[in-house]
Amino acid sequence: xxxxxxxxxxxxxxxxxxxxxxxxxxxxxxxxxxxxxxxxxxxxxxxxxxxxxxxxxxxxxxxxxxxxxxxxxxxxxxxxxxxxxxxxxxxxxxxxxxxxxxxxxxxxxxxxxxxxxxxxxxxxxxxxxxxxxxxxxxxxxxxxxxxxxxxxxxxxxxxxxxxxxxxxxxxxxxxxxxxxxxxxxxxxxxxxxxxxxxxxxxxxxxxxxxxxxxxxxxxxxxxxxxxxxxxxxxxxxxxxxx
Amino acid sequence: xxxxxxxxxxxxxxxxxxxxxxxxxxxxxxxxxxxxxxxxxxxxxxxxxxxxxxxxxxxxxxxxxxxxxxxxxxxxxxxxxxxxxxxxxxxxxxxxxxxxxxxxxxxxxxxxxxxxxxxxxxxxxxxxxxxxxxxxxxxxxxxxxxxxxxxxxxxxxxxxxxxxxxxxxxxxxxxxxxxxxxxxxxxxxxxxxxxxxxxxxxxx
Numbered sequence: 545x546x547x548x549x550x551x552x553x554x555x556x557x558x559x560x561x562x563x564x565x566x567x568x569x570x571x572x573x574x575x576x577x578x579x580x581x582x583x584x585x586x587x588x589x590x591x592x593x594x595x596x597x598x599x600x601x602x603x604x605x606x607x608x609x610x611x612x613x614x615x616x617x618x619x620x621x622x623x624x625x626x627x628x629x630x631x632x633x634x635x636x637x638x639x640x641x642x643x644x645x646x647x648x649x650x651x652x653x654x655x656x657x658x659x660x661x662x663x664x665x666x667x668x669x670x671x672x673x674x675x676x677x678x679x680x681x682x683x684x685x686x687x688x689x690x691x692x693x694x695x696x697x698x699x700x701x702x703x704x705x706x707x708x709x710x711x712x713x714x715x716x717x718x719x720x721x722x723x724x725x726x727x728x729x730x731x732x733x734x735x736x737x738x739x740x741x742x743x744x745x746x747x748x749x750x751x752x753x754x755x756x757x758x759x760x761x762x763x764x765x766x767x768x769x770x771x772x773x774x775x776x777x778x779x780x781x782x783x784x785x786x
Numbered sequence: 787x788x789x790x791x792x793x794x795x796x797x798x799x800x801x802x803x804x805x806x807x808x809x810x811x812x813x814x815x816x817x818x819x820x821x822x823x824x825x826x827x828x829x830x831x832x833x834x835x836x837x838x839x840x841x842x843x844x845x846x847x848x849x850x851x852x853x854x855x856x857x858x859x860x861x862x863x864x865x866x867x868x869x870x871x872x873x874x875x876x877x878x879x880x881x882x883x884x885x886x887x888x889x890x891x892x893x894x895x896x897x898x899x900x901x902x903x904x905x906x907x908x909x910x911x912x913x914x915x916x917x918x919x920x921x922x923x924x925x926x927x928x929x930x931x932x933x934x935x936x937x938x939x940x941x942x943x944x945x946x947x948x949x950x951x952x953x954x955x956x957x958x959x960x961x962x963x964x965x966x967x968x969x970x971x972x973x974x975x976x977x978x979x980x981x982x983x984x985x986x987x988x989x990x
Contacts, residue, residue: 609934611867611877621869627877629864631930631941633985636875657984658933661958662827663810670982693810696826697935699792703809769814769822777831 547622548601556596562589562702563694567597569711574600578645578681579714582672582737584745585654586663587691589702594652594686595623597709603644604652605637630657638675645681655737663692665742673734677726680719685712685737687744710744803829843890843963850967853889854955858897858921861946880949886920888950890963893971895928895940897921923948925971931964932984933957940964941986 559565573579581602583594591604606625611617620627626644628637641651653675655668676683690707715736720726789795794803800817807813812829814822843852861878868874887898896919923942930941938950938957952960968987969980978989 607934608867608875608877609880612879617867617877621867621874627867627875629876629878629947630932630934630985631939631947632945634875636873640874662830663825664827669984670988671985693808696805696810698826699805699809701792701805703805705809767822768824768828769816769820772822772824772828772832775828775832775835777828 548624551619551623552596552601555592559589559593559596562704563593563691563707564704565593565597565707565709567709567711570597570599572711572713573598573650573684574682574714576648578648578679579650579684580645580676580679580681581650581652581684581686581711582655582676582741583652583686584665584688584741585656585659586688586745587659587695587697589691589695590654590659590688591652593688593691593707593709598650598652598686598711600650602650602652603641605641605654607658626651633671638678641675642679645679655741659697660692661697663696665738665745668734668737670730670734673730673737674726676737677717677720677729677733680717682714682716683737684714685740685744686710687712687741687746689745712740712744715740849892850963850970851889851891852960852963853887854960855885855900855953856888856897856950857883857885857953858888859883859949859951861948864946878947880947883951884920885953888952888960889919890960890967893925893967895923895925895964921948925964925968926975928964928968928987930984930986931961931968933961938964 573581579600581594581598583590591606595602595604601624603624603626605628606620608627608629610625611620611627626637626640628634644651653672655672656666657669657672658666660666687710688707689709690705693703693705694707695702717729717733720729789802792805795801796803802815804813804815805811806823810826811823812826814824816822843850845851859880859882862881864876864878866873866875867877884897886900889896889898898919923940927943928940929943930939932939934949936951936957938952938960939947940950941947950957950960965980965983968983972978972980972989980987981990982988
């Protein structure tokens with residue numbers, strides 16, 4: 545058994561304890577060959593939940609500070625994490641990703657670049673979408689809903705909640721080696737990706753379903769304090785947009 | 787804001803904000819006894835409606851001025867990360883923490899030593915030039931801005947990363963404030979609209 549598989553099984557126990565996860569569309573992940581899985585990012589748990597439930601191993605882009613210290617420096621590469629210096633253009637990341645894909649493996653990326661503060665989908669990093677266009681492999685959109693309720697970025701504690709993970713139908717862009725071609729395609733690709741991830745990660749899903757059982761799940765507006773009722777919410781018009 | 791752990795307390799009106807029962811919601815306990823529970827994005831919208839990061843940061847002449855206690859760490863080196871003999875990438879090592887005050891004053895970000903806080907008006911925004919800042923960064927020399935966990939990171943023109951962990955302020959607020967200040971200065975110098983702050987500042 546590889547270290548990756550060992551830790552995947554250990555983390556699966558943790559995910560089971562911390563969440564009640566429903567998984568949809570596992571069969572949409574290609575059974576063989578390279579692919580890039582693109583997911584929204586609501587919580588620090590997302591990469592764990594995704595890797596536990598993805599039917600194939602993933603090499604996930606991870607911020608480089610996660611590799612600090614002897615333990616994490618040892619652990620992270622064994623979880624197939626690829627260190628990414630987010631504060632600069634990091635060509636080594638591109639090399640490693642393309643190498644993994646050339647080897648027929650799967651790569652996981654979070655195009656928002658960091659966790660959302662309020663669960664809404666954030667703007668995508670253009671460089672990430674350029675990478676998708678350059679790679680020319682199936683791109684599997686993956687929506688994670690509910691992990692924010694388990695462990696939002698601003699909290700220090702985990703609460704067991706329902707999580708829904710959905711793998712979408714793969715998007716297929718041809719490999720674009722030409723930079724001008726990628727730039728021309730970039731706006732459409734970003735829009736396509738945003739639409740697909742928005743559909744899959746509708747953050748109001750659990751509230752609409754009343755599944756969280758929280759105050760206001762039947763009529764959230766009536767539960768707001770008077771000073772908040774007149775405040776416009778851009779997210780109400782289009783779930784997940786930012 | 788005061789409060790401990792997951793609680794935030796408004797010192798002006800006494801309203802307390804807790805994590806709600808579905809963990810992504812926020813429970814509001816007003817001093818009158820009224821209790822509400824709302825999605826966190828509704829409070830984010832309210833902050834935006836109230837003026838966003840500009841709340842308390844705008845000076846009477848329309849400039850920007852804000853300060854907060856921070857712990858600063860700078861990247862010292864970047865180590866290669868190898869696995870099975872293959873180079874995976876690089877990871878930076880952050881140096882020892884220094885405590886002090888971070889001050890944003892229009893087009894300059896300054897890090898002041900902690901002993902300046904006791905002076906009358908010492909490290910107050912707008913007076914950084916009166917003291918002896920340990921570090922200053924012209925906003926035009928900042929190459930990237932981002933939050934990382936509960937810290938704010940900037941990338942100066944010399945390279946590497948400078949990380950600020952706030953003792954009593956929000957990295958999200960500071961990120962928004964820096965975005966705003968950078969957009970203003972780029973616009974005022976005719977450099978265009980900033981469309982991305984990470985992995986480096988890009989204009990359209």
